[in-house]
Amino acid sequence: MAKYLIVGASAAGIAAVEAIRKVDPVGTITVITEEACAHYSRPMISDLVSGKADLQKMKCKAEGFWKENNAEARLDKKVVSLNLSDKTVTLEDGEKVNYEKLLLATGGKPFVPKMEGQEKEGVFTFTNISDAQRLAAKIDALNAKSAVVIGAGLIGISVTEALIKRGIKVTVVELQEKILSLLLDAKASDIVEAVIRKAGVNFATGQSVQKIIGKPENDGAVGGVILTKGNQVPCDLVIVAIGVIPRTELVAGTAVKLNRGIIVDNFMQTSAPDVYASGDVAEAYDFILNQNRLLPLWPLAVLEGRIAGCNMAGAKTSYEGGTNMSSLKYFGIPIVSIGLANPKDDPTIEVIVKQDIENNVYKKLVLKNNMIVGITLVNCIDRAGILFNLMKSQVNVKRFKQNLLRDDFGWAFLPVTLQRKMSVVQ
Amino acid sequence: MHKRRGTSRVDAHLRTLTWKNEGLKMKKIIAKQEACMGCGLCEVYCTTQHSKSKDIIKAYNSEYPKPIARIRREVNKPVSFAIQCRHCEDAPCVTACLSGAMTKDSKTGEVTHNKDKCMGCWTCVMVCPYGALIMDKEGKVAAKCDLCQGLAEPACVANCPNQALVFKEVKP
Numbered sequence: 001m002a003k004y005l006i007v008g009a010s011a012a013g014i015a016a017v018e019a020i021r022k023v024d025p026v027g028t029i030t031v032i033t034e035e036a037c038a039h040y041s042r043p044m045i046s047d048l049v050s051g052k053a054d055l056q057k058m059k060c061k062a063e064g065f066w067k068e069n070n071a072e073a074r075l076d077k078k079v080v081s082l083n084l085s086d087k088t089v090t091l092e093d094g095e096k097v098n099y100e101k102l103l104l105a106t107g108g109k110p111f112v113p114k115m116e117g118q119e120k121e122g123v124f125t126f127t128n129i130s131d132a133q134r135l136a137a138k139i140d141a142l143n144a145k146s147a148v149v150i151g152a153g154l155i156g157i158s159v160t161e162a163l164i165k166r167g168i169k170v171t172v173v174e175l176q177e178k179i180l181s182l183l184l185d186a187k188a189s190d191i192v193e194a195v196i197r198k199a200g201v202n203f204a205t206g207q208s209v210q211k212i213i214g215k216p217e218n219d220g221a222v223g224g225v226i227l228t229k230g231n232q233v234p235c236d237l238v239i240v241a242i243g244v245i246p247r248t249e250l251v252a253g254t255a256v257k258l259n260r261g262i263i264v265d266n267f268m269q270t271s272a273p274d275v276y277a278s279g280d281v282a283e284a285y286d287f288i289l290n291q292n293r294l295l296p297l298w299p300l301a302v303l304e305g306r307i308a309g310c311n312m313a314g315a316k317t318s319y320e321g322g323t324n325m326s327s328l329k330y331f332g333i334p335i336v337s338i339g340l341a342n343p344k345d346d347p348t349i350e351v352i353v354k355q356d357i358e359n360n361v362y363k364k365l366v367l368k369n370n371m372i373v374g375i376t377l378v379n380c381i382d383r384a385g386i387l388f389n390l391m392k393s394q395v396n397v398k399r400f401k402q403n404l405l406r407d408d409f410g411w412a413f414l415p416v417t418l419q420r421k422m423s424v425v426q
Numbered sequence: 427m428h429k430r431r432g433t434s435r436v437d438a439h440l441r442t443l444t445w446k447n448e449g450l451k452m453k454k455i456i457a458k459q460e461a462c463m464g465c466g467l468c469e470v471y472c473t474t475q476h477s478k479s480k481d482i483i484k485a486y487n488s489e490y491p492k493p494i495a496r497i498r499r500e501v502n503k504p505v506s507f508a509i510q511c512r513h514c515e516d517a518p519c520v521t522a523c524l525s526g527a528m529t530k531d532s533k534t535g536e537v538t539h540n541k542d543k544c545m546g547c548w549t550c551v552m553v554c555p556y557g558a559l560i561m562d563k564e565g566k567v568a569a570k571c572d573l574c575q576g577l578a579e580p581a582c583v584a585n586c587p588n589q590a591l592v593f594k595e596v597k598p
Contacts, residue, residue, distance in 0.1 A: 060526025
């Protein structure tokens with residue numbers, strides 16, 4: 001019997017443990033994860049493949065985390081079913097665990113479309129540490145020379161960089177015409193694509209993989225792919241990085257309401273009493289779109305997990321929301337993208353752009369009724385957080401918007417009232 | 427009208443930032459805008475303090491990786507002041523950090539950055555409302571004010587020629 005039961009020990013689950021302990025120092029906490037390794041940084045798995053990080057570096061909490069928080073961690077245990085009326089979950093080995101409050105922080109799983117040949121040796125997904133470990137081991141075992149990455153989003157670009165660092169030739173296949181299309185507009189995407197091409201990456205945009213073929217000497221091992229336009233790309237490895245879908249299996253067929261992810265209110269509570277959900281599995285509030293939706297991002301999972309933990313422990317706390325926000329470090333061209341990158345035509349929308357193409361610098365703000373609703377910064381992201389804060393706090397920027405994209409932009413260009421509020425100056 | 431709305435939202439934001447206010451008092455560096463001449467010596471002394479040699483000439487001319495200032499002089503004439511980490515009570519950089527490099531010391535209140543854990547993803551740069559996270563482009567990790575641990579007074583405060591930086595106890 002656990003007073004608080006958490007399924008999943010990544011960003012949301014871990015943040016919930018800490019939040020519960022802030023409110024309730026004694027109630028029993030049990031965290032169950034199917035992974036053998038808990039509280040590691042998932043975004044760092046590409047550094048594991050490139051050799052830049054090891055397991056020790058990837059741990060985002062100290063060794064004593066469970067003890068300090070007086071929580072029981074049950075690693076390598078898979079929860080297979082949920083019974084809402086008994087308030088129990090059942091593990092794979094048949095064991096039942098009761099709860100008073102349950103948090104589903106089960107995360108997402110990679111989306112893999114049906115492709116002929118996808119069962120071949122050498123096809124990988126890339127979302128957790130075991131994916132990364134298996135990929136790294138395969139690269140060594142095969143002495144792999146070339147790879148095809150399917151998907152030019154955040155994960156696809158991160159794994160591409162890791163492979164390039166390992167000396168592997170990479171072709172990225174992307175169904176959209178532009179890379180990073182969920183984060184960037186066409187112009188920014190072109191700048192970034194050119195930089196990545198210079199690093200030796202090939203792109204095949206506007207198409208997908210129709211078939212994975214075997215090696216001539218071993219049909220069971222990946223030897224190449226055939227693209228939808230018919231051309232063939234030889235490779236030793238295929239990495240599928242199209243996106244993640246919420247792991248909602250546990251609540252299927254229960255009273256917990258589902259859309260694409262688990263539907264939660266602003267307290268991270270699901271439609272079932274005493275059941276909460278956070279992180280990639282949940283559809284939480286987006287303050288720019290003013291609606292709930294899937295936003296599978298680490299920092300938001302932490303915030304959501306924290307809100308769930310507070311509410312589970314009885315401290316009513318409301319989630320202020322997040323939005324699509326990513327910071328990318330890959331290929332030496334830092335990028336920040338927050339909120340709307342490609343706004344729809346709307347008379348209340350204003351777009352301000354500043355660019356320095358020679359230096360691959362591109363900055364764009366999307367304003368709606370003089371409030372920031374979109375930030376894109378390419379190769380010049382210093383002090384991006386000041387803009388993000390203006391966005392989040394819905395500050396009207398009408399009087400100083402001409403300053404926002406200055407190279408030396410900072411707090412000195414903001415009104416004194418704001419400076420004082422934030423104790424920037426005395 | 428607009429301004430009122432803007433600032434009231436900032437209030438709301440600040441309130442949420444202090445969700446775990448434990449009444450911890452700590453000394454913070456605050457700028458006195460009217461006293462700042464914009465000379466930039468705070469940046470120079472900060473750079474030197476964070477160099478290996480602690481020698482101003484070597485720090486600027488020969489050290490690799492190049493030491494960098496964690497304080498930044500902002501100038502919008504005639505206004506100038508210096509800004510660095512505010513060690514927020516509920517620091518956005520700590521919650522957003524993808525690697526666990528950024529932590530809040532529950533005893534001292536200091537927001538600390540462990541560069542060995544940092545993966546240089548710049549998520550902290552994206553969320554810091556003060557723009558106080560500096561990108562160490564050579565080291566490919568973030569850098570920030572550490573209040574010059576070990577010194578009686580941070581180097582920027584001690585060396586400001588016009589006492590435009592004060593180190594004093596403030597409520598979070």
